[in-house]
Amino acid sequence: AKEVEYRVLYNEKGIDGTETENYYAGVIRKDPIGRPLKVGGLTCQFWAAFPYTPLVKNLTTLNPDLLYFSGDQIYEGNGGYSIKRKPEDVSILSYLGKYYMFGWAFGDLMRDRPTICTPDDHDVFHGNLWGEGGVKKPEGAGSSDTRGFMQSVKMVNAVNRTQCGQLPDPYDSTPIKQDMSVWYTGLTYGRVSFAIISDRIFKSSPEHVSYWEGRHDHLVDPPKDLSVLDKPGLKMLGNRQMKFMNEWIEDWQGADMKVLLSQTVFANVATHHGQLEGYLHGDLDSGGWPKNARDNVINLMRKGSVFQICGDQHIPSLVQYGLNEYRDAGWCFCTPAISNMYLRWFLPDEMGIETIGRPEHNYPNTGYYKDAFGNKNFVYAMGNPGKITSDWESRYTHAQIRSSGFGFITFDQVERTINIDSWRFIADVENPNPVRDQFPGWPLQLSQADNNGFESEFLLPELIIDKPNQLIKVLNEANDELVFITRIAGNSIQIDVKKSGKFSVIVGEGKNVKKIIGLIPSKKDNNQSLKFSM
8 A cells, every 4th residue: 555645626616607726635645554553632623722823733743644533623603703503504604614714724634644523512503412313402492401403404414424424434324313414433544443433412311310400411419319310221322323332342353452432531520610610510411421321331442442532521631431440441531622612620639529549640630539420530630721711912822721732642553552642732742841741641651451441350361372463352151241352462361351250262353263161260360371273
């Protein structure tokens, strides 16, 4: 494979009937196999810092192989133009004008490398979105705390087409309610397998559980019983996307590592919203709710040691999820906003919450925290804004002090490491100062195996295979359920199955597969080994 130059010709017709030829050119890069894959992670483009020149310059210098824009590529008021919801053609034009601003800012980067875009709430003119599978929002309901889509299906489909038309075909292209298009899909690039999903379009509305006055999504006081917030049947990704995820987690063709691309972090790791006085106990717009549906996704991710990249929260964070215990599942990087409008903070220290499990770097507001919905989150790093949040003399300094910036993730498919950088809006990426240029707690290097959570007491014998880099699959013999799957690095691995029982191990793929049954894990130090000849 090699790089290929391309050029697109567009004939522009003027109102006087004349035609003008316009060209758009770039490079289709070859699949970056044989070296680490560099991914730029970006989200939330408020126009106060448009065209984001320092950020774009730094991103160009770092030369990513792949760009991921996780949502809010536009805000309703970008460009100084007010929102136009009706009529339908005017609403689409209102969106397109703001979407062009996104292209003007990042087009020179996007023309020469593949770009993944996923729409979020503001892209379809919502403050928050609980899509419930494409239902129409009830007449007269607001845009921020009730179910359904406010805009017409034609407008939403225009957003999906402009932002997602370049993606691989959807896993299942069957339209959802109102004949709304879908875009969830998979992509393998540079031997990294990405699942590209929406954590908004199928999500259940907080109206199903809210018993309080005021906004349905704002939990002001803790309930006496958390179960009232997690009724049976509540959805996050929905049945269709979970079906896709279950198939994707077992498909390792051409891949060494797995990554989930979504809009938001699956935890409630913000305490203050909008302003420093704006404490909120729980935000049902966060990915921490609904808990049971959230846990099902994280449990599935853990089986394949899946790392997650997202945005949305306007506050950069690095969180390791917990299911039964703290740190027993995978990691998520919520990237900084490109240009931050609505501020959030995570300030448990200032609230007097007990500090447990603080990382070695000893930065404030990090450690073990149970959120409003009972999720056990290990907050490794947090990029809080300061107390001074405005500088109207310089739009770029204004963005800087509001925790704006971008993420940069490097996947080493040979060493199976993940290097995570969280760059500030104004940074020196060529000669970085770790205090000035990155948010506190970054950079960090993880291993692929870190996304399987901490090692439990239940270890299978070491597997030693005469052919390297084999696909390994572990099944629970009690129910034939997938417990763990990965492509190992090298010739050996010892697998943590998290619980007792009898397990089968399948090694290899295609026609060359070996299987052994009846394996029983040992607690702690398991010195046994099994050899496989392929």
